[in-house]
Amino acid sequence: MPNNPARLPQVPDHELFCRIGSGAYGEVWLARSVTGCYRAVKVVYRRSFSSDVPFEREFAGIQKFEAVSRSHNGLVDILHVGKNDVEEYFYYVMELADDASLSTNIEPGRYAPRTLGHESADWPLASSREVCKNRLSVVSGACAFARARLGASRRETI
Numbered sequence: 497m498p499n500n501p502a503r504l505p506q507v508p509d510h511e512l513f514c515r516i517g518s519g520a521y522g523e524v525w526l527a528r529s530v531t532g533c534y535r536a537v538k539v540v541y542r543r544s545f546s547s548d549v550p551f552e553r554e555f556a557g558i559q560k561f562e563a564v565s566r567s568h569n570g571l572v573d574i575l576h577v578g579k580n581d582v583e584e585y586f587y588y589v590m591e592l593a594d595d596a597s598l599s600t601n602i603e604p605g606r607y608a609p610r611t612l613g614h615e616s617a618d619w620p621l622a623s624s625r626e627v628c629k630n631r632l633s634v635v636s637g638a639c640a641f642a643r644a645r646l647g648a649s650r651r652e653t654i
Contacts, residue, residue, distance in 0.1 A: 505539045506580060507587050512537065513604035520544065521554065522585070526592070526607055534602040535575065536592045542584035555579065555586045562588070564645045570638025 504512050510527040517524035522540035529535055540558075545551040558577055565574040576589040593609035595602055 505537075505583070505585060505587065507537050507539075507589070508578065510535065510537060510589065514607075516607065516609060526602075526604055527589070528604075529589075534592045534607075536590045537587055538590065539585050539587045558586070558588055560646055561642065564642055567645070568638050568642070570634040571642060 505523075505525070507525075507527060509530045512525045512527045514526050515523050516526045516536065521544045522538055525537045525539065527535050527537045540551075540554060542548070542551045545554075558574065562574040562577050565571045573591040574588050575591065577586065578588075579586040592602070593611070596608040596610045597606070598610070
């Protein structure tokens with residue numbers, strides 16, 4: 497979807513600036529809340545699914561995950577979940593990843609999420625392996641925590 501203001505998803509109390517990511521089911525947008533905090537907003541469209549059943553299953557899953565997300569430091573915090581039945585999408589507001597520039601002042605036109613790829617680009621191979629191993633340990637611990645809290649199977653959380 498182009499960054500056309502006429503086609504921007506509507507997320508109450510948030511101003512959407514630009515798309516900063518996308519995946520199989522939707523898009524992630526850089527947004528600013530009415531309090532001035534920058535956030536990431538994932539918008540999941542019904543049209544991305546073959547029927548209502550998997551769409552509603554995803555929506556129910558994110559509703560259950562919202563509270564769990566804030567209980568482990570290895571999970572991204574989901575701050576709000578909402579739905580637009582008319583436009584056929586749901587969305588969730590998340591904490592925003594640090595800016596790759598390491599600046600504390602977010603500039604919407606220049607923001608890029610700080611990822612492991614950004615961090616590891618200049619590391620020696622031995623350091624990269626060790627950091628990846630440590631990060632994988634955090635992620636696997638977070639997944640195990642979420643599975644236990646939600647009563648989900650391994651496949652459902654991956």
